[in-house]
């Protein structure tokens with residue numbers, strides 16, 4: 001029972017990360033810096049929404065209370081969302097969006113790779129599908145980090161500003177609590193310190209190639225994983241939940 | 253070309269194993285890497301391909317339309333290159 | 348070949364249904380007409396992303412959110428295919444887009460109407476994409492090769508757009524009274540603008556005749572509009588929605604539905620830029636281009652640096 005609750009929370013983090021980042025990327029649709037990139041960002045958003053659906057479906061079966069993926073995605077209170085603060089940060093300029101994506105992808109790829117080995121069949125299956133998507137996302141976001149970093153003076157500055165700003169939200173990606181420890185003990189999910197080492201390496205390599213620097217400051221924020229979000233979250237939810245709240249119990 | 257416009261690329265897609273890459277359209281991209289990625293997102297959203305070629309449009313050389321007659325018409329009269337030119341008695345099989 | 352011979356050769360190809368290709372000789376006016384029509388079409392796809400795009404973050408469930416994202420993304424692709432077709436005529440994309448932003452080029456006036464409720468997303472898919480498809484299917488046989496090929500690709504992709512809109516409205520029409528009312532309200536606001544999408548009536552259409560002779564267009568505006576009405580009325584009946592036209596009625600003799608005269612004042616007002624959202628739509632497109640400038644420059648600068656490194 002304890003373990004099911006822990007697993008439920010774990011899956012919610014994965015699905016909420018995907019949903020909220022997908023929601024953010026959806027805001028770009030129609031406003032991208034060039035048509036080709038508009039289409040590329042939407043593709044990433046679609047992958048993330050697809051992941052969220054599979055993950056919420058699984059979370060719902062774990063919970064066993066008869067909720068479906070939409071009820072989990074749309075009808076929780078803000079403090080019940082377990083996404084990292086990073087993914088709810090505003091799109092900002094294209095550099096902010098790309099750096100946010102890159103930090104996230106660099107975390108998600110090794111995580112999916114590890115989760116493919118999970119003895120829990122459903123998780124391994126979702127990971128096997130998502131790993132391909134995420135590998136592509138990381139390729140795309142890294143390539144853009146390099147282009148912005150090593151592009152013009154302006155793009156370099158914007159990319160560096162985005163890195164400096166978002167850095168404070170990266171540590172939380174590796175948040176763990178007592179629930180995680182019980183999952184580790186059972187060998188169900190990987191320890192995040194392994195993922196963090198890989199993340200550090202990817203970030204170091206790509207920023208070096210991009211002629212960008214890793215911030216010196218160690219100013220870190222946490223809270224999302226425990227349901228304490230930034231001020232942005234309420235606005236995200238008021239859009240996301242608008243229809244479900246304004247027209248309760250209807251089918252669309 | 254203004255400083256911000258990306259070069260034009262032509263996109264060729266192999267839709268499945270055993271078929272040639274076929275021209276499907278064009279797009280704009282700053283370099284070959286992004287041209288391939290853009291081609292993936294623009295031209296294979298519905299599993300239309302398993303392999304993509306891109307080539308910068310400026311690098312394509314084409315026959316001159318004014319020379320089309322001298323380029324292509326001389327072969328029209330070489331009908332002996334086609335199997336139907338030859339008569340084979342009825343009853344000959346596998347030919 | 349002399350000019351007269353070229354022209355005869357061109358007309359002969361048109362008569363024999365042989366496609367005109369980019370490097371073929373073509374009358375200047377044929378080229379200009381194509382550039383105008385295809386770019387207007389491209390702009391419509393792109394501006395058309397905005398009213399629907401507004402609802403991506405508010406889509407009522409995850410399935411609808413994914414469908415809407417995929418649909419609006421397709422429209423970006425359609426714009427891109429069409430800009431590419433314009434490029435084959437010697438006008439590059441940036442120039443074409445600048446003409447939109449300066450107000451010189453037009454786009455379909457339907458996208459100057461606001462998408463106010465979720466039902467509007469259904470109505471846009473059903474009626475607006477439906478009207479567009481009516482037009483586009485006819486254009487698959489247009490005489491200019493790259494335009495025809497773009498249209499074939501677009502029509503294949505469009506087929507889900509109308510269906511997803513209709514399916515979404517079915518849900519509303521079989522739902523609660525609020526949902527049904529929302530659907531009817533969307534119908535009331537989108538019916539007439541959808542009919543206006545086919546352009547001015549044949550009597551007032553400046554470019555129609557020549558376009559038909561050149562087989563750029565295969566049917567006149569009024570012919571297409573009539574086909575659309577005939578196809579759509581039974582679909583509305585299945586939904587149980589009322590078409591906001593008291594004069595709409597089947598004409599046995601003509602074998603078509605009769606309908607009221609379009610409010611042409613409103614049509615021309617919107618075309619001239621005085622629709623409810625003209626200003627916002629253009630501003631959004633201009634902003635996207637301007638905000639993206641440094642991004643595009645950065646990628647070019649990077650490509651140049653890497654090319655230098657390679658040769659060094």
Ligand SMILES: [Fe+2]
Pocket residue numbers: 391392395422476479
């Ligand atoms: Fe369209």
Ligand SMILES: [Fe+2]
Pocket residue numbers: 392421422425501505
């Ligand atoms: Fe379209």
Ligand SMILES: [Fe+2]
Pocket residue numbers: 422476505508
């Ligand atoms: Fe469409």
